[in-house]
Amino acid sequence: MLGVLYASQYRAMRWEEEKTNDGVKWKQLEHKGPYFVPLYEPLPDDVQFYYDGKPLKLSLATEEIATFYAKMLDHEYTTKEIFQNNFFNDWRKEMTPQEQEIIKQLDKCDFREIHKYFVDKNEARKALSKEEKQKLKEEADKIQEEYGYCILDGHREKIGNFKTEPPGLFRGRGDHPKMGMLKKRIMPEDVIINCSKDSKIPEPPVGHKWKEVRFDNTVTWLASWTENIQNSLKYIMLNPSSKLKGEKDWQKFEVARKLKDVVHKIRAQYQADWKSKEMKKRQRAVALYFIDKLALRAGNEKEEGETADTVGCCSLRVEHIKLHSKLDGQEHVVEFDFLGKDSIRYYNKVSVEKPVFKNLQLFMKNKDPGDDLFDRLSTAVLNKHLQKLMNGLTAKVFRTYNASITLQEQLKALTNPEDSVAGKLLSYNRANRAVAILCNHQRSTPKTFEKSMQNLQTKIDAKKEQLEKAQQELEEAEDEFKDKKDAKAEANVQKKKKLLERLKEQLAKLNVQATDKEENKQIALGTSKLNYLDPRISIAWCKKFGVPIEKIFNKTQREKFAWAIDMTDEDFEF
DNA sequence: GCAAAGACTTAGTAGATATGTG
DNA sequence: CACATATCTACTAAGTCTTTGC
Numbered sequence: 082m083l084g085v086l087y088a089s090q091y092r093a094m095r096w097e098e099e100k101t102n103d104g105v106k107w108k109q110l111e112h113k114g115p116y117f118v119p120l121y122e123p124l125p126d127d128v129q130f131y132y133d134g135k136p137l138k139l140s141l142a143t144e145e146i147a148t149f150y151a152k153m154l155d156h157e158y159t160t161k162e163i164f165q166n167n168f169f170n171d172w173r174k175e176m177t178p179q180e181q182e183i184i185k186q187l188d189k190c191d192f193r194e195i196h197k198y199f200v201d202k203n204e205a206r207k208a209l210s211k212e213e214k215q216k217l218k219e220e221a222d223k224i225q226e227e228y229g230y231c232i233l234d235g236h237r238e239k240i241g242n243f244k245t246e247p248p249g250l251f252r253g254r255g256d257h258p259k260m261g262m263l264k265k266r267i268m269p270e271d272v273i274i275n276c277s278k279d280s281k282i283p284e285p286p287v288g289h290k291w292k293e294v295r296f297d298n299t300v301t302w303l304a305s306w307t308e309n310i311q312n313s314l315k316y317i318m319l320n321p322s323s324k325l326k327g328e329k330d331w332q333k334f335e336v337a338r339k340l341k342d343v344v345h346k347i348r349a350q351y352q353a354d355w356k357s358k359e360m361k362k363r364q365r366a367v368a369l370y371f372i373d374k375l376a377l378r379a380g381n382e383k384e385e386g387e388t389a390d391t392v393g394c395c396s397l398r399v400e401h402i403k404l405h406s407k408l409d410g411q412e413h414v415v416e417f418d419f420l421g422k423d424s425i426r427y428y429n430k431v432s433v434e435k436p437v438f439k440n441l442q443l444f445m446k447n448k449d450p451g452d453d454l455f456d457r458l459s460t461a462v463l464n465k466h467l468q469k470l471m472n473g474l475t476a477k478v479f480r481t482y483n484a485s486i487t488l489q490e491q492l493k494a495l496t497n498p499e500d501s502v503a504g505k506l507l508s509y510n511r512a513n514r515a516v517a518i519l520c521n522h523q524r525s526t527p528k529t530f531e532k533s534m535q536n537l538q539t540k541i542d543a544k545k546e547q548l549e550k551a552q553q554e555l556e557e558a559e560d561e562f563k564d565k566k567d568a569k570a571e572a573n574v575q576k577k578k579k580l581l582e583r584l585k586e587q588l589a590k591l592n593v594q595a596t597d598k599e600e601n602k603q604i605a606l607g608t609s610k611l612n613y614l615d616p617r618i619s620i621a622w623c624k625k626f627g628v629p630i631e632k633i634f635n636k637t638q639r640e641k642f643a644w645a646i647d648m649t650d651e652d653f654e655f
Numbered sequence: 656g657c658a659a660a661g662a663c664t665t666a667g668t669a670g671a672t673a674t675g676t677g
Numbered sequence: 678c679a680c681a682t683a684t685c686t687a688c689t690a691a692g693t694c695t696t697t698g699c
Binding site: 383 | 681683684685690691692694
């Protein structure tokens with residue numbers, strides 16, 4: 082074979098579908114191991130901790146943990162009782178016996194001086210000169226260069242998270258029972274290295290050993306450790322731009338496209354199952370209907386008291402829905418109100434088919450608010466059923482499928498080929514937004530939202546004024562041309578016309594911006610774009626309507642979707 | 656057949672960086 | 678050019694689903 086390949090051939094080969102199904106993920110894996118975050122640097126002597134109003138010199142380990150709390154002093158977390166208690170408990174465990182003897186109440190601890198020290202330090206860093214900042218950047222780049230890449234089957238690939246997580250206080254989301262607990266420092270002795278046998282095995286930092294070095298090519302991680310809060314594993318894995326991740330991503334969307342072919346049959350079946358004699362089947366059918374229609378997550382069981390109380394479809398409880406025979410002119414309305422992943426609230430009122438409504442009444446009969454709505458159902462049962470309906474089908478495929486098909490339909494409905502690029506982008510964002518709403522992807526309203534909205538309005542008003550003025554000037558110029566009929570006057574008319582056109586465009590652009598911003602207030606578009614929307618739909622749309630891909634995908638996104646950018650033409654259909 | 660462990664994807668946010676503006 | 682604002686990136690928690698071990 083020739084040593085030279087055309088770029089397109091190379092690309093086609095690079096994304097060629099994986100044939101192996103023996104679970105082997107790679108043949109060669111070489112890397113440097115994780116980068117360990119720097120050790121704790123003690124506070125200067127003039128920065129003091131006070132207990133009960135008196136300065137108290139802390140041992141190194143105790144001081145380090147104190148700084149974790151001090152740094153968070155103006156964060157809402159430190160006002161929460163659970164956070165305070167968990168922190169204080171864990172902190173006391175690390176104290177010397179003498180310190181334990183003295184430090185007995187958190188409210189007698191004064192961290193303010195330590196807090197100020199870190200605030201000042203932060204400011205100082207921000208105020209650094211360009212050259213000094215450049216130097217810091219170069220140092221960071223050097224670390225990235227050395228630890229941030231690995232060799233996988235002959236390709237140099239970027240690693241996603243190559244640094245160990247620094248110690249600190251656990252920041253769980255929502256009402257997390259473990260918030261404030263001490264997240265311990267990861268040492269080489271905690272870390273398992275995974276690489277290929279014949280590769281250069283990473284060296285542990287001097288004076289240290291790895292917990293284990295293994296050669297498992299059926300998994301994709303490079304290193305792992307067990308974190309001490311939930312006692313679960315953490316991994317160092319490849320960046321989404323890597324071939325391995327890209328192929329997996331592609332595969333995910335291919336499974337979702339396969340669902341497109343059978344979804345009608347599946348829908349017909351679960352509708353029929355609403356009337357099944359078996360309670361278990363009815364529950365399965367109603368749950369699947371929710372997952373399909375509302376894009377709910379599967380809802381695995383969680384260990385009580387270990388995490389925030391959140392639910393998905395299969396773990397919904399009676400207290401999470403209300404039934405209304407009639408509401409706001411609609412029949413058979415189900416009102417959902419529960420906390421989902423990341424304790425994000427799901428609130429929705431949906432009019433459902435009568436049999437669904439009847440079934441829900443049945444499922445709720447003689448149950449307490451805290452009882453499971455689908456008591457005969459689990460995600461395992463549901464997924465086992467789905468697996469029989471289509472190879473590779475699980476609950477989450479419905480989210481991917483419905484998100485992608487919605488984008489495709491919305492783009493078709495909303496795009497006007499006559500629009501400017503800005504107008505088309507508004508349509509794109511609206512289509513994206515429809516998906517984000519479906520998937521309930523929310524964000525907290527940016528702190529400066531109201532203000533920046535006002536600023537934009539001021540700009541719009543100013544532009545309107547300019548426009549009116551330009552309009553007048555144009556009329557005057559036209560009058561003058563009627564009088565004089567000379568070349569100079571004609572040129573002036575043309576000039577004013579151009580100006581007017583430009584201002585009109587600018588105003589239109591600002592208006593589009595304002596609409597977009599308002600509609601986006603509490604909705605996060607990024608998550609669906611990155612995880613649920615088949616990028617080929619977006620790329621085909623760009624090509625079809627002459628929108629540069631950079632307008633919808635930033636650098637990171639283009640890297641992640643390199644597989645799709647390489648293979649998609651404007652005719653692609655999901 | 657089940658629970659726990661393991662592997663991998665999906666999620667919002669904080670802080671860094673880029674861009675626009677007076 | 679300094680500052681404000683918008684956008685991007687890194688981070689790591691929190692899910693889903695599969696595998697393991699009894």
